Amino acid sequence: MSQPPVVIWAPAVKRLLHYKDLVPRLEEVLGKFSKRDSAEVLQPVRTAVPLQKHNGFMLSMPAYMENTGILSTKLVCLYKRNEGSTLPSTQATMLLLDPECGNMKAVMDGEVITHMRTAAVSAISAKLLMHPEAEVLTILGTGKQALSHYDVFTEMFAFKEVRVWSHTRQRADMFCQHVPGPLKAFSSAEEAVRGADVIVTVTRSTEPVLFGAWVKPGAHVSAVGACRPDWRELDDALMKEAVLYVDSREGAMAESGDVILSGAKVFAELGDVVNGAKPALREKTTVFKSLGMGAQDAVSAQLVFEQWKTEAGQH
Numbered sequence: 155m156s157q158p159p160v161v162i163w164a165p166a167v168k169r170l171l172h173y174k175d176l177v178p179r180l181e182e183v184l185g186k187f188s189k190r191d192s193a194e195v196l197q198p199v200r201t202a203v204p205l206q207k208h209n210g211f212m213l214s215m216p217a218y219m220e221n222t223g224i225l226s227t228k229l230v231c232l233y234k235r236n237e238g239s240t241l242p243s244t245q246a247t248m249l250l251l252d253p254e255c256g257n258m259k260a261v262m263d264g265e266v267i268t269h270m271r272t273a274a275v276s277a278i279s280a281k282l283l284m285h286p287e288a289e290v291l292t293i294l295g296t297g298k299q300a301l302s303h304y305d306v307f308t309e310m311f312a313f314k315e316v317r318v319w320s321h322t323r324q325r326a327d328m329f330c331q332h333v334p335g336p337l338k339a340f341s342s343a344e345e346a347v348r349g350a351d352v353i354v355t356v357t358r359s360t361e362p363v364l365f366g367a368w369v370k371p372g373a374h375v376s377a378v379g380a381c382r383p384d385w386r387e388l389d390d391a392l393m394k395e396a397v398l399y400v401d402s403r404e405g406a407m408a409e410s411g412d413v414i415l416s417g418a419k420v421f422a423e424l425g426d427v428v429n430g431a432k433p434a435l436r437e438k439t440t441v442f443k444s445l446g447m448g449a450q451d452a453v454s455a456q457l458v459f460e461q462w463k464t465e466a467g468q469h
């Protein structure tokens with residue numbers, strides 16, 4: 155009989171997961187994924203079950219990494235909540251299994267993992283694709299992802315100015331009160347974006363919030379929201395003008411409204427750049443369209459589990 159799984163909930167995940175450890179693991183797995191070597195990373199396109207009655211979706215995100223012995227799946231539910239709803243817009247659980255026997259090693263909170271790994275992958279995109287002299291960062295959105303993106307971007311880079319916009323000024327002001335560093339709140343997305351070198355879109359909008367006409371030539375955009383084939387965050391002008399990078403080509407072609415509806419062509423996966431197989435066109439306007447991958451969750455959960463075992467061994 156196998157041991158029952160350990161349960162590692164959000165406060166412990168927060169304590170155990172650090173960007174300095176997470177970023178290199180994610181960079182490595184992006185590179186492995188883009189080699190399409192099934193012994194390195196096996197990751198089908200995730201399935202989405204519509205929860206029509208509740209205006210949401212359940213996504214199932216399995217990944218298997220044979221060479222490193224990591225088997226996991228994340229179950230994540232996302233909802234199109236009305237503004238003002240107190241219910242969360244995203245809920246996630248991670249299951250880490252032993253690939254040899256199939257028993258469950260750990261059940262973990264998946265929300266902290268989702269916030270941190272998504273932001274860390276955006277930071278990797280900026281590290282690879284932004285102009286080396288980038289000074290101004292703009293964040294569009296003020297939710298959970300906005301916070302994790304603020305954390306990792308200010309930890310990894312020294313921007314001279316950080317701006318934030320939300321569709322209500324009150325939310326932007328509240329966000330500023332919750333973060334430690336200097337931050338400028340904007341009432342207009344256009345004003346927040348004009349002149350920015352790096353722009354992160356982390357909204358639940360299903361219509362464009364970022365327009366090509368506002369974006370400085372040579373800027374880098376990390377587009378995180380709009381994860382359904384008929385949802386948008388970016389307009390056609392930006393999608394067609396920019397050089398387009400994605401996390402997974404298959405994921406982008408199946409799920410990204412910004413990619414599918416604009417007809418923009420994918421130039422490369424981020425992993426191709428990590429592997430040196432495709433160039434990082436830093437001088438051009440670049441968009442990294444992030445959808446999220448099971449393999450990113452797998453290495454994050456494995457890291458949490460390793461840290462948990464180290465901590466448990468110390469007691």
Ligand SMILES: NC(=O)C1=CN([C@@H]2O[C@H](COP(=O)(O)OP(=O)(O)OC[C@H]3O[C@@H](n4cnc5c(N)ncnc54)[C@H](O)[C@@H]3O)[C@@H](O)[C@H]2O)C=CC1
Nearest residue numbers: 243295296297298299321356357358359379380444445446
């Ligand atoms: N690419 C990836 O790997 C992941 C993407 N996401 C996506 O990132 C986005 C942000 O997620 P969270 O921060 O967790 O959500 P959240 O609910 O915590 O925050 C959403 C933000 O969007 C704003 N917003 C809502 N409707 C809007 C509209 N019509 N126009 C402009 N802003 C609007 C809200 O005021 C809030 O600031 C969501 O679209 C989510 O599905 C989330 C996790 C992973």
Ligand SMILES: O=C(O)C1=NCCCC1
Nearest residue numbers: 230232268381445446447
């Ligand atoms: O990768 C993920 O995790 C998610 N991606 C899209 C939105 C919900 C969570």
